[in-house]
Amino acid sequence: MSGPLDVRSAEVSDKLAALRAVLQQTGAGAIRLRGMDWFAWITAGGSSAVLHAAETGVAEVLVTPEEACVLTDEIEAERLRNEEVPPGFTFHIEPWAEPELRARFVLNAAGGRAVLSDRPNHLNGTPEQPLPLGLRQRRMVLGPAEQERYRVLGREASEAMSEVLRRARPEWTEYELAGAGAEALWRRGIHPALVLAAGERRLPLYRHPTPSGERIGQRAMLVFCARRHGLYANLTRFVSFGPAPDGQRALMDVEATGLAAVMPGKSLSAVYHALAQAYHHADRESAIREHHQGGITGYLAREIVATASTATQLEQGMAFAFNPSFEGLKIEDTFLLGPQGLENLTFDPAWPALDVHGRKRPLWLEAQ
Template sequence: MNELTKKLALVRASLGEHGLGALRLRGLDWFAWMTCGGSSAVLLAAETGVAEVLVTAGGAWALTDNIEAERLAKEELPEGLTVWSHPWTDSARREAFVKEHGGPGPVGSDRPVAGEVSLPESLTRARASLLPEELERYRKLGRDAASAMTDVLLAARPEWTGFELAGAGAEALWARGIHPALTLVGDERRLPVYRHATASRNPLGGRAMLVFCGRRHGLFASLTRFVYFRPPSEEERRWVADVARVEAAALQASRPGATLGQVYAALVRAYAAAGHPGAEALHHQGGSCGYLSRDIIARPDTAVVLQPHNAVAWNPSLPGAKIEDTAVVSDAGVELLTVDPRWPTVRVEGLARPDILVR
């Protein structure tokens, strides 16, 4: 059974279980999941793209307009998913098609409009549990995103502006076929002040942080790295070590069956143990991910349960210090995806974690 067949079976089981007549998947995230890594994106900042997927008990189609139909069929869709298109001037035909081919029950959707209902929770859980084919795409994405990061920070110069570093990061991602969904840059002056240090005209100065959220085949790889153009101070080294210990606690708590709230509680305890009680309140700590940069950001009361082969990205931080990688959790432990062997590492609770790159 191939990937598309498995996913169609999951969707149709949900249709039957919940009495739905059809399912419409409109978001870039759900489109990529259903099409086994296809993309409906044109405008990268949009949540929905130029096509959607319609699944009924008896059929499955990618619905789009005549502008996009041929390209999607040739470049983005797996074998077994039919393209149906309408003139770009007449979107009413799409609604008529859905009405004609849907069953007697309501229509479910990831982004429901009038008369539609939300997706069954069981399907959301199924998406979080990555299939072997998805894991292989994710591993390749993680390696490529980490390689792009290393290339950029090996080339960076202290006189570069934040805009120049962000631009170099975006170029390196695009060169690998990765959408640069986010390229944050913190420079020497702004790093201790802002946890989300967006790129600016400031020169980098003595150190810089670069953050990637890169998307390919619908999957997101998130990672953070630091480059120093001077020796780090003792306090800077200590805080780097502290955030690594906090992250280690989160990774140890991230197992199938654990709730995101339980992982958040482990983070809180680790901050306190490292001498930074309450630091978790100054920035979100990450959460589960996959077909979004974060599917769900963990909070104290988040009851969502991690699934087998669930992707996570935790990002504990202190002023001027942060750590982040994308990983997959299973009963066997944690598999780190965003790894480049060229990057310097330190061992933290048995895992090789990114160190500062001192140039």
């Protein structure tokens, strides 16, 4: 389990109160949370993941005005109860061969009223309805316990990244680099939800380079979306076996303009427009169309990606992972917006860095 039970139980109580307020406001009979993201949120860091590439896990949570119930089968129930789910939840356990019993249970629990869901489906012809947008906004504003879990995750994910790139050698393949990254994360109890790697030849070609069997050569990029307790730490770093390429500072200036626009009360689209203007000043106007710029993170690698029309209002307690890029260059960390501005959760003080507009930003590691 993730953290002291009393802390987790208090967090769960607050979240259940928010869900039950939605039930009262909408007149719905139940809220059904299917996704691994929502399961982690409502259980204060529990995991329903077995197949990590899936969106939904081996358990759901059903919330009614009277009960918060974990829906799972007899294969998973004991482990979830012992290792993932804090006290305060009941369990509905169906035989693995009779999944239809779960749908029947949900309908009965809702008492003939609507069922709201993060991933709406149909129950015997009765449509589920999507969650209100306000609830998703509520999820993106992280509480104190979530923020503390995030800090620990960010620190350990950045340490894993630094460890691997300091060991990397030009003769490694991209598979070996990505594998070393995944191993370093797993060793710390972190799920490698995404690991990208590109060497010298492929680095300037692709913004999302899934690893290949090519040797990395004189330079390489490693990217993590590292998940623990449902939260994602997203970061990108580079290693060069020789002098690093030009262009790092120009990209850092683009990023700095975007980060400066992250303030409570502003919209996510305002950050996008700030980045677009910065690319224009850097004479790289087309770069914003060559890759998305990131956005709000948290219980998904990107909860919402910034676009020219993303009206989502920014609030303290939100986390962000932007990734401005030029051809062959990218910069990315995970930040938390707090009372003093942006806190870099994936900062490694031992990694080479440059002060850019009062903020330490990662340079390429120039290895010997």
